[in-house]
Amino acid sequence: MIYPIVKFGNPVLDKLAEQVTVFDEELKKLIDDMFESMYAARGVGLAAPQIGISRRIAVIDVTFKEDPDAKLVLINPEIIHKEGRHSQSEGCLSIPDFRENVSRAKVATVRAQDLTGQVFEKTADDLLARAFQHETDHLNGKLYISHISALKRDLIKRKIRKLVKAGEW
Ligand code: NI
Numbered sequence: 001m002i003y004p005i006v007k008f009g010n011p012v013l014d015k016l017a018e019q020v021t022v023f024d025e026e027l028k029k030l031i032d033d034m035f036e037s038m039y040a041a042r043g044v045g046l047a048a049p050q051i052g053i054s055r056r057i058a059v060i061d062v063t064f065k066e067d068p069d070a071k072l073v074l075i076n077p078e079i080i081h082k083e084g085r086h087s088q089s090e091g092c093l094s095i096p097d098f099r100e101n102v103s104r105a106k107v108a109t110v111r112a113q114d115l116t117g118q119v120f121e122k123t124a125d126d127l128l129a130r131a132f133q134h135e136t137d138h139l140n141g142k143l144y145i146s147h148i149s150a151l152k153r154d155l156i157k158r159k160i161r162k163l164v165k166a167g168e169w
Pocket of ligand 1 (some may be wrong): 091092093094134138
């Protein structure tokens with residue numbers, strides 16, 4: 001099932017998402033739906049709050065279907081180590097048609113649980129490290145625009161307000 005993507009302005013995006021404690025068939029189905037919804041929206045990462053579900057689940061595929069082994073499920077993820085800085089253009093399915101340079105750690109280690117509840121750690125750099133940080137932020141009610149200057153953030157918010165008024169958001 002393809003879920004519609006929740007956009008900036010919906011309070012579910014600002015909430016601290018709830019810890020996952022049950023690893024069952026329902027969770028597996030939700031994760032399949034999250035991948036399907038992410039690919040349909042042409043994204044490389046999706047957090048559950050972005051489909052209106054306030055639970056600590058994210059899916060990532062920075063290769064966008066090219067490498068089946070690149071599909072990654074993060075349940076209850078935490079960033080446990082960060083190194084270096086790197087600024088790169090970043091977007092978000094919940095803030096469509098906007099992009100900004102965002103400075104983040106170049107290398108990041110995530111600790112998370114998989115579909116079965118098994119805890120694992122994974123270290124990545126560049127785009128995947130950025131995805132770890134971006135998606136984990138979502139589960140803490142944080143969007144990438146919180147990492148840019150107030151000036152740029154206000155500009156984006158103003159443009160979104162206009163789009164909302166025009167019925168285009
Ligand atoms: Ni996002």
